[in-house]
Amino acid sequence: MIRFLLKAIFLITLVGFILQEVDAYFIKDSFYRDSIRTFQSSDRNFDIVFFGSSHSYSTFNPAVIENELNVTAINLGSSAQKLIATQVVADMVLKKNRPDLAVINVFALSFNEEKNEGFTSSNLLAIDFLPQSFSKSSFILNTFPANEWPMAFSETIRNHTEWPESKKPSKTFNYNNDHNHYKGFLTSNSTFDDGTFLKFEKKYKAQNKRFDTLPDIAKKRIDDIADLFKNNNVPVLFINAPSYVYDVSPSHNSYAKSIKSYLTEKGHNFLEFNEVKEEIGITRRHYRNPNHLNTRGAILASTYLSAYIKDSLHIPLTKTPINLSGNPYYQSNPKNNSLFYKDLDSVTEKKLFGITDAKLYKTGEETYNVLFSLSADTIGSQPFRLEHEVTLEELNQYGEQKIFQNRNKTKIVYYGDFSNIDVLTYQNKSFVVFSFKSPLKQFRNLSFHAGDKRGTTVFSIDTLSVK
Incomplete structure (x- = not known):
């Protein structure tokens, strides 16, 4: 019996090792791979780390933050990242790094855990490039149904039908010419037209469900990630990035107010950009689409955030000498x-x-x-x-x-x-x-x-x- 168990353990370990080696040929590539690689390969402690969805990586530019505050910064946002997945990313960060400040973007979709293809794909993107860990394994076992565990653990199993066209991606992600990117930040200089805005307005105006209080699942996700950072003595700033959705959607607007009310009640730091975006000077020309800032908008938002961290949070920052030659x-x-x-x-x-x-x-x-x-x-x-x-x-x-x-x-x-x-x-x-x-x-x-x-x-x- 012992011999059988040893053989089984050896076989499972061998298969796991082989899959891990082959997985690199079957990943769905993303610039987020570069974000995680930059974090993992750095021999420096990152003083400020950003978490969240595309609202985070399109808004908060570590290049501006570094230049303004003389700190090291990185953005670990990924498309449609849910706060339940952010917890796994944060766990990875805290195993290697003790930042002076964690900045977490939260809004209605951060808590949308409706089981559908979008929820599955966003969770896979958030964890695929993370090293294997107990937190990552627990997330897969608790978030995905049992029949999806194999594909969640292995890109080879998930995407094997694409053989033999699949190939190992380049060492660094191949960005488009119009991309502005730096340590996990990514957006473009583009703007949007009237037609795009009318479609956006029609879509979000139709979402008329109002929220007087924050749903219990959202409260739990906030409490869990706040406790994780508190237990590691890392201050947290929750934040909501600028978007036109709050100008046109009663549903999103009421949800944002519920988030603010709960965070305030719990004594957490919170910055609602949509209350100050006019003061900052963010206008239509500062958006690449109605939901995300472009490079010009990100400069304004990141400069404002730098001043807010310096003047309002009163958090001691490490400010160790850094090389800004690539900034x-x-x-x-x-x-x-x-x-x-x-x-x-x-x-x-x-x-x-x-x-x-x-x-x-x-x-x-x-x-x-x-x-x-x-x-x-x-x-x-x-x-x-x-x-x-x-x-x-x-x-x-x-x-x-x-x-x-x-x-x-x-x-x-x-x-x-x-x-x-x-x-x-x-x-x-x-x-x-x-x-x-x-x-x-x-x-x-x-x-x-x-x-x-x-x-x-x-x-x-x-x-x-x-x-």
């Missing part, structure tokens, strides 16, 4: 060091619709920002290209990364277009940023061209070596 808002200061810097003369500035200087920064292992300061908060509409020479051997280093080449395959070329929608303003300075990805450690004849028909050379560098 685009730190980069916007012309006094800060860059790989390359060039002041433009007045003639070139006029040709480029107000670009006054160009700076090149390394922002990650294989990522770079070219940041252009502007004389005003407009840039017109102009195409651009960045290019550099490559050998065949260097070309092979790009692997499956999508790239453009000249006809002779002697250059790699990145194309794009700047418009007024790309202009960001921070600390009264306006700028635009172009980001690109390259595995190379040395660039030859690196040049940037913009303006009419990409005819103006902004800068040209013979050789640039990077670490």
Whole structure:
């Protein structure tokens, strides 16, 4: 009998190990993988950690928080993340990290645990990239029905029908060109049209159920996660991100008021952004859709939150020395060091619709920002290209990364277009940023061209070596 049990344990362990190795080929990739990887691989303690759904990762930009407060920050929000799943993410964080502050975004959908496909997929996304733990296993066993346990534990079992098309994802997530991202923060510069708003308004106006008190399940979820952080001596700030839903939906508005009432009753810190969004200056141009802020809106919200943490919470922050060289808002200061810097003369500035200087920064292992300061908060509409020479051997280093080449395959070329929608303003300075990805450690004849028909050379560098 003992021998049989030992064989069974060995077999189960072996199968589990094999599935864990193979699972990497069957995951449904998400930028959230990068968020968890950034957290897990860091040898630094994160001073402020954000939790929640897309409302969190579209609103609270660690780059702004770091630059404003001189702290390390990360956003661990995932799409439609429920508070019951946030508990598992928080448990992972607290096993490795004791932040000075946890910021948790909560709103009606944080507590929607109706058993449907959306609930299942959001929970799987929230836990798939987390390391195996007792908390994660308990969550699966208590949240999913028994017949779904195998697929919840293993992406291979869940997505095996996609073989042989499935393949292991790239080392880092492949972001779209219009994505602005930094340590778990993700949004774009886009805005929405009248048609989009009318559909949004019609959908949410129809939801007319009112909430005089918070449902018991919501109270329990709040109490559970508050206790988890309290037991680990970590202060919590609950927060509700800006959204047009509170302007059009009596149901969501009453639910938000119920959340505020319960958190206040329990003595928790709570910031309702929808009560101060006009004071902050958040308008329609600061949303990528009626439910989520764009990059400009996130700058305003994150700057306000930084001041609120500093002036109202009175929480001691570690403020250990940090490297901000990859932070685009730190980069916007012309006094800060860059790989390359060039002041433009007045003639070139006029040709480029107000670009006054160009700076090149390394922002990650294989990522770079070219940041252009502007004389005003407009840039017109102009195409651009960045290019550099490559050998065949260097070309092979790009692997499956999508790239453009000249006809002779002697250059790699990145194309794009700047418009007024790309202009960001921070600390009264306006700028635009172009980001690109390259595995190379040395660039030859690196040049940037913009303006009419990409005819103006902004800068040209013979050789640039990077670490």
